[in-house]
Amino acid sequence: MISITHVMLFSALIFAIGLYGALTRRNAIGILMSIELILNAANINLVAMARLWGDKSGILFAVFVIGTAAAATIVGLAILIAVYRNAKTVYADRINLLRW
Amino acid sequence: MIANLVKQILDLKIPEWFISLSVFYFILAATAIAALMVVTLKNVFHSAVALAVTLIGVAAVYLYLNSEFLAIMQILLYVGAILTLIIFAVMLTAKLSDRNIMQANEQKLASFLLTGALFAILAIAIVKMKIGEPAAGGTVALNELGRSFFTDYVLPFEFISLVLLAALIGAVALAFREKGDE
Amino acid sequence: MMNYPYLIPLFPLMAFAANILFGKKLGKKSALVSIAASTASAALSISAFVNFLRGSVASVSFAWLNVNGAPVMFGILVDQLSLMMLLVVSVIGTLIQVYSTGYMSDDKRFSRFFAYMSLFMFSMLSLVLSNNFMMIYIFWELVGVCSYFLISFWFEKDSAANAGKKAFITTRIGDVGLFIGLAMIFWLSGSPYFSDLPAIAQNPDRVLLTAAAILIFCGAVGKSAQFPLHVWLPDAMEGPTPVSALIHAATMVAAGVYLVARCYPLFAACPAALVVVAYIGIVTAFMAGTIALVVNDIKRILAYSTISQLGYMIAALGCGGYTAGTFHLMTHAFFKALLFLGAGSVIHGVHTQDIRQMGGIFSKMKITAATFIIASLAIAGVPPLAGFWSKDEILVSMFASGNYVIFGLAYLTSIFTAFYMFRLCFIVFFGRPRKADLHAHESPAVMTVPLMVLAFFSIFIGLVGSPLMHNWFGHFVTFGEGHHGGAPAGLIMGASVAAGVIGIAIAFALYILKWQLVPQAVRIRFTWLHTLLINKYYMDEIYLSAIIRPIALLSKYSFRFDKNLIDGVVNWTGLFSLFLSEVKNSFDKHVVDGLVNGAAKLVDLCSGHARRLQTGLIQNYMLFIIAGLVIILFVNLIR
Numbered sequence: 001m002i003s004i005t006h007v008m009l010f011s012a013l014i015f016a017i018g019l020y021g022a023l024t025r026r027n028a029i030g031i032l033m034s035i036e037l038i039l040n041a042a043n044i045n046l047v048a049m050a051r052l053w054g055d056k057s058g059i060l061f062a063v064f065v066i067g068t069a070a071a072a073t074i075v076g077l078a079i080l081i082a083v084y085r086n087a088k089t090v091y092a093d094r095i096n097l098l099r100w
Numbered sequence: 101m102i103a104n105l106v107k108q109i110l111d112l113k114i115p116e117w118f119i120s121l122s123v124f125y126f127i128l129a130a131t132a133i134a135a136l137m138v139v140t141l142k143n144v145f146h147s148a149v150a151l152a153v154t155l156i157g158v159a160a161v162y163l164y165l166n167s168e169f170l171a172i173m174q175i176l177l178y179v180g181a182i183l184t185l186i187i188f189a190v191m192l193t194a195k196l197s198d199r200n201i202m203q204a205n206e207q208k209l210a211s212f213l214l215t216g217a218l219f220a221i222l223a224i225a226i227v228k229m230k231i232g233e234p235a236a237g238g239t240v241a242l243n244e245l246g247r248s249f250f251t252d253y254v255l256p257f258e259f260i261s262l263v264l265l266a267a268l269i270g271a272v273a274l275a276f277r278e279k280g281d282e
Numbered sequence: 283m284m285n286y287p288y289l290i291p292l293f294p295l296m297a298f299a300a301n302i303l304f305g306k307k308l309g310k311k312s313a314l315v316s317i318a319a320s321t322a323s324a325a326l327s328i329s330a331f332v333n334f335l336r337g338s339v340a341s342v343s344f345a346w347l348n349v350n351g352a353p354v355m356f357g358i359l360v361d362q363l364s365l366m367m368l369l370v371v372s373v374i375g376t377l378i379q380v381y382s383t384g385y386m387s388d389d390k391r392f393s394r395f396f397a398y399m400s401l402f403m404f405s406m407l408s409l410v411l412s413n414n415f416m417m418i419y420i421f422w423e424l425v426g427v428c429s430y431f432l433i434s435f436w437f438e439k440d441s442a443a444n445a446g447k448k449a450f451i452t453t454r455i456g457d458v459g460l461f462i463g464l465a466m467i468f469w470l471s472g473s474p475y476f477s478d479l480p481a482i483a484q485n486p487d488r489v490l491l492t493a494a495a496i497l498i499f500c501g502a503v504g505k506s507a508q509f510p511l512h513v514w515l516p517d518a519m520e521g522p523t524p525v526s527a528l529i530h531a532a533t534m535v536a537a538g539v540y541l542v543a544r545c546y547p548l549f550a551a552c553p554a555a556l557v558v559v560a561y562i563g564i565v566t567a568f569m570a571g572t573i574a575l576v577v578n579d580i581k582r583i584l585a586y587s588t589i590s591q592l593g594y595m596i597a598a599l600g601c602g603g604y605t606a607g608t609f610h611l612m613t614h615a616f617f618k619a620l621l622f623l624g625a626g627s628v629i630h631g632v633h634t635q636d637i638r639q640m641g642g643i644f645s646k647m648k649i650t651a652a653t654f655i656i657a658s659l660a661i662a663g664v665p666p667l668a669g670f671w672s673k674d675e676i677l678v679s680m681f682a683s684g685n686y687v688i689f690g691l692a693y694l695t696s697i698f699t700a701f702y703m704f705r706l707c708f709i710v711f712f713g714r715p716r717k718a719d720l721h722a723h724e725s726p727a728v729m730t731v732p733l734m735v736l737a738f739f740s741i742f743i744g745l746v747g748s749p750l751m752h753n754w755f756g757h758f759v760t761f762g763e764g765h766h767g768g769a770p771a772g773l774i775m776g777a778s779v780a781a782g783v784i785g786i787a788i789a790f791a792l793y794i795l796k797w798q799l800v801p802q803a804v805r806i807r808f809t810w811l812h813t814l815l816i817n818k819y820y821m822d823e824i825y826l827s828a829i830i831r832p833i834a835l836l837s838k839y840s841f842r843f844d845k846n847l848i849d850g851v852v853n854w855t856g857l858f859s860l861f862l863s864e865v866k867n868s869f870d871k872h873v874v875d876g877l878v879n880g881a882a883k884l885v886d887l888c889s890g891h892a893r894r895l896q897t898g899l900i901q902n903y904m905l906f907i908i909a910g911l912v913i914i915l916f917v918n919l920i921r
Contacts, residue, residue, distance in 0.1 A: 033138055
């Protein structure tokens, strides 16, 4: 029998790693990947809770999260490609057209 | 002598749960390491590959949590679709040998300390919660999930399809290159 | 008869959706969509009213939000007060939209205008149907944002854009108070429903309760343009005239009065809060009434008149005249909408807003002039028009409350009201044209018919609260107040008529007979008063110098501190070193240079670190957000 506590600790770890990536990556694609990690951490938590209570809503919500993540990624990457075409960079800190 | 030892080891009855559990912890460790690689590797393409490993590891964790359906979804959607997109984006935005592909990390120390602190707090909170054993059985039948999608959760389900459609159209509109627009 | 009050706001919402999405395709038809929707709302309001009289109340509610296990139900509240508001809003709204089809016919954003109007109708109708604080707050903000859209509808004009911003920001100041007040009520009682207000008012913590009541009143002060937040309403006249009629005269600005009336159980339980309400109201009424005496812009006169009349209602509520205040709210909505539409018709005809350039257009715009004068008679309180009955009610309730200062000021204000309205009428419609090329012409029927309907209401609506109908309104919308004992009702009625007649007579003497009522010497001595009034008591200037300038200065100086002072230190040190180097030898120069570089380095170091706070890098900001999160979580953990 696996321990739900350990799964949740694992989820927290993935979340922290994803957050670290979102904070430090300069490449916009890297930031997007880090956000995927964060969303995955949330999903692990949802599924763990679903397992703990024997309730299906956690799994259902995880499916919705995956769907939303897909939408976010699609739009994010489309913006990225459009920006890259104009600014010739994917560095988040170089995309500063609206800054000051 | 050695043959004897081998025979002894082979004879040793390792209980099944022990194997299962050690595999589980191995997966956890491997996934965490892969996740670390995602955020630290210099080459974007390499971190995309590491992301694939992480996502598959997470799918395995789902299997351990008795949700086969979600594991399949994870593989299909994340690894199959989202990751492919990401790799496409990597290839579209830079040649693999380009210096753009390298990505430096900034404000590393502060971020590390903060996320470390956040993890510590979360871990303490989780341990303090003293979560009990999961309910017995606990497997949710696939047909039950399907029924839920079309009864109790039909509105969110429709919404998510709408969101995906909107994202699709939006992505096309954003990435569409108009004629003469260079 | 159908009884679906919850459908009332939905029609305008659908019209809004249709106009905003397909406005370009609909073109002129978008007006039809909006008018059809608000006609449907009006019909449903009437049927809800009839059903209410028969004793059947339809209500609907659904769970929206779970707070502490108790779901907050979104629902509608159909009672006397909300029915009155529903009828006023939907009927006047429909008429004004009909009028707008004529007034806005040449505008290039025709369908956008009707989309906003429909959105406003939806928000306003929902506001009056709300049954709890959260809902009313949401729609309260929605009507605010509609008002912003519509004031700055002609945003190409700087003045319109600025007026919109001013209105939005000024009312927001009051809304902050409202929000805190609502949160306090919720915190004290755990119930957001108006139906629980009598129970909430029993709360033993009087101080907190009074504070909550006054904070809620802040919201009304902002929305209903009461002193000291009244400055936005005159500027809001930059919007199209139908907007001024609907939003800034008849309905939205009355929402503050409605809120106070809605929370009346709470105010009734806090005498201190009522005193604040009464004095704010009467100060506003008097101040705005005096300003209206001297203003020359036709719409601004009406705007100040609106502020003054709203102050009247608020003061009436503060004096315990619940029926009087709400009754005046209703009658005022009709005749003030009529006044604004009439003014719009005049502006449409003569293309100017300055009354000094108008004159003698009675013969050219007969319908407009006649209806305008009816409305002026109504607001001046001439019997048996609508304003007479409601104003009389207010004066009686003020007298009955025993607060003779308020009564006196209100009485003076009512003389002023009659005077400035007829000053306007006499200058605009009679005498000789003051400008040669004034080609006045009557407006099309689509504009004059609403005027006539509103004139009909302005004459007869007051009768529902008159002794002729056994004070039916007073029994319908009431807050357990008995008949006003001790107030000589007959005497006050006579005095009230006298006030109107005096005001009209003075205006007649001054502007038709051209009598020099005031000797030249006295007039010169009181020039300062005129200057004070024409400058609106310098309220805008006070705000500008007391609030806006200091903030602008602060931001300018903090910018300069960086730019000049720090740079200045460096420069000054540099000059100093130059001076020294000329006098002293190269050894000295090296030392001083070292100092200079050191100073520069120090400054660079400091500013470099300070600059890090405003990097413009999202990830940097996010780092600080996470730091805040960690701190909050940590505090929660160790607690």
